[in-house]
Amino acid sequence: MPSARRLPAALLLAALALSACGSPQNTGQDAQEQHDQDAGAFPVTVQDASGEVTIESPPQRIVSLTPSVTEMLFAIGAGEQVAAVDEYSNHPEKAPTTDLSGFEPSVEAITEYNPDLVVLARDAADAAEQLRKVDVPVLLMPAATTLDQAYGQMRMLGESTGHADRADEVADRVESDVDRIVEETTAELGDTDLSFYHELDAGLYSVTSETFIGQVYDRFGLENIADSAEDAAGGYPQLSAEYVVEQDPDLIFLSYPGDQVVQEVRKRPAFDEIDAVQDGDIVRLDPDISSRWGPRVVDLAESVSAAVTAAAEDQ
Structure with a gap:
């Protein structure tokens, strides 16, 4: 794959070849305009969690220290520019x-990886400040709390890496796929009035x-039993077993590793009284897909759709 520095020359040669076949004048300018559209015109200024960040040229050595961002970078065509990632990517x-x-x-x-762009989580502001002091561009990317924020982050990464057009396409496709899955599921089932409990770990932390x-x-119209908890704990409350049993969810989603987690939930005291347990509507989600806000949110939507459809049939 040609480097970013050699790409304009390749486009110029292509333009000259076309001119010999009767192409319009100013083909060099046309080639440059096409390059700007494909790679994005630099410098670019984007807005991250810390404010405005200017990136002078297309980065060739990106360090991504958040798994969701790593997945986004590869999805939008910037994978070959990624020099290093965090241990969980x-x-x-x-x-x-x-x-x-x-x-x-x-x-x-x-800095051992000689990065020309580093993407960090929002709570790594101290590291970001130190990197900027040695002239390394840094983007602080907070965890998305909505689907729209996730799509926006894909587009921002596209602008920052020279893949704005591809990022727009990916974000549009992901949004369209999620919308389609939700619409088809809800249209088929109608108002199911299903409740659910999402468990992050065996300590009964939820969302x-x-x-x-x-x-x-929420897009599927499900009622979240954790929303009624006394202490929301910033969106991640720890529930009691008694509370879960009392709320009697129609669905239980488990998003942590372990081959026996479903069986272990079934064996908990009094959990056999829960509708989800009685009907077999305990769903083990992929721990990575269910904890990230990258392009694989489509896979998550498909898993939720299948679970909702199965639970609705049990009503």
Whole structure:
């Protein structure tokens, strides 16, 4: 694949070849305009969680320290520009493997990769400030709490990496696919009046509708039992077993690893009184897909759709 520096020359040669066949005048200008459309005109200024960030030229060595961003970068065509990722960025398979931490980023370890763009989580502001002091552009990307925010982040990464057109296409496709899945499911089932409980771990931590995945469930018209908890804990309350049993959800979603987690939930004291347990509507979600706000949200929507359809048949 040609580098960003060689690409304009290649386009210019193509334009000259066309001119010999009777193409319009000013083909060099046309080639430059096409390059600007394909790669994005630089410098570009985007708005991240810290304010305005200007990126002078298309980055060629990106360090991504958040798995959702890593997935977005590869989806929008910037994968070959990714030099390093955090230890939890395991998708796609061709993503580079490192032991960099996204939770406690080491500026020294990051700079060893000679990055010309680093993407960090919002709570890594200190590391971002240190990197900017040594002239490394940094984007602070908060966890998306809505689908629209996720689509917006895809587009911002496209502008920042020279793949604005591709990012628009990906964001549009993801949005269209999610909308289609929701519309087809709700049209087929109508008003099901189903409630659900989403469990993050065996400690009974859950999510409210204010979180990203809570917003996905909300699109399907599901009632979230965690929304009635006394302490929302910033969207991630810890519920009691008694509370879950009392709320009697129609669906239980589990989003953590373990081959036996479904069986273990069934064996909990009094859980056999819950409709979801009696009807077999306990769904184990892929832990990565259900915790990220990248392009695979379409897969999450499909999983929720299948679970909702099955639970509706049990009513």
